[in-house]
Amino acid sequence: MVAALPQVTYAQTAGDTISVECPPARLVELxxxxxxxxxxxxxxxxxxxxxxxxxxxxxxxxxxxxxxxxxxxxxxxxxxxxxxxxxxxxxxxxxxxxFTQEIVLNFEASPANARVGQPIAFDALDSQLPLCENVVVLWDFRDGVVANGRSVKHTFRRPGNYIVRMALRGNGPDTCPDSHCVTRQVSITVEP
CATH class of the missing domain: 2.60.40.10 (Immunoglobulins)
Incomplete structure (x- = not known):
C-alpha cells in the first residue's frame, strides 16, 4: 500500500491563488x-x-x-x-x-529568513501536475509582486512575515485545466 498523499487545495478557477486558502508546503515522502x-x-x-x-x-x-x-x-x-x-x-x-503520477506541491525559499533588500531564491523543486501537459508555476509574494517560473528570485522591500504562495496551473488534456497551491512563510527583518 502506498502511503497517503497530503491533501491539496483546489483553486476556484485555474490559476486563482488569491481567493483560495492554500495549505503549507510540505515534503511528500516516497x-x-x-x-x-x-x-x-x-x-x-x-x-x-x-x-x-x-x-x-x-x-x-x-x-x-x-x-x-x-x-x-x-x-x-x-x-x-x-x-x-x-x-x-x-x-x-x-x-x-x-511515484510519477501523483500531484506534488512543494517549494523552498533560500534563505527562509532574510533582510530587507536581500534576494531570496524560490524553487518549485519536484512539484508536478502529472496529468497536465502545460504546467505554469505562479508565485504570489504577498507584497504586491507576482512572478512565474520554476525558479525565481525576489527581494522584499519591507520587513514582516510574508505567506508566499506557489501555484501550479495546468492546461490540457482531459482533466485539465487544474490548479493547486501551497504556502510557506518567509520572515524579513530590517538590516541590523
Whole structure:
C-alpha cells in the first residue's frame, strides 16, 4: 500500500491563488508499506519473504516499509522461500510502485529568513501536475509582486512575515485545466 498523499487545495478557477486558502508546503515522502501475510500457504509450512524493492534494497519479513530517494517508477519483487524444503518461489508477486503520477506541491525559499533588500531564491523543486501537459508555476509574494517560473528570485522591500504562495496551473488534456497551491512563510527583518 502506498502511503497517503497530503491533501491539496483546489483553486476556484485555474490559476486563482488569491481567493483560495492554500495549505503549507510540505515534503511528500516516497514511502510504501507492503504486507504479504495474506499469502500464507498452510500446506507448505513456514515461509520466509524476501522483498527486492527495485532500487537495490532487499528487505525480509512478512511486512516491510521502505522510503525511496527518487520520484520515479519501481517494481517490487516478492520472493517466497519455503523454509521446510528450501524452495525459492522467485517473483511470487510483482508490485508496481509509481511515484510519477501523483500531484506534488512543494517549494523552498533560500534563505527562509532574510533582510530587507536581500534576494531570496524560490524553487518549485519536484512539484508536478502529472496529468497536465502545460504546467505554469505562479508565485504570489504577498507584497504586491507576482512572478512565474520554476525558479525565481525576489527581494522584499519591507520587513514582516510574508505567506508566499506557489501555484501550479495546468492546461490540457482531459482533466485539465487544474490548479493547486501551497504556502510557506518567509520572515524579513530590517538590516541590523
Amino acid at each position: 514511502c510504501v508499506e507492503l504486507d504479504a501475510r495474506a499469502s500464507v500457504d498452510s500446506a507448505a509450512g513456514p515461509l520466509s519473504y524476501r522483498w527486492l524493492m527495485g532500487d537495490g534494497t532487499t528487505l525480509t519479513g512478512p511486512t516491510v516499509a521502505h522510503c525511496y530517494t527518487e520520484r520515479r517508477r519501481y517494481t517490487v519483487q516478492l520472493d517466497v522461500v519455503d523454509e521446510k524444503t528450501g524452495e525459492v518461489r522467485v517473483a511470487e508477486k510483482l508490485i508496481p510502485v509509481d
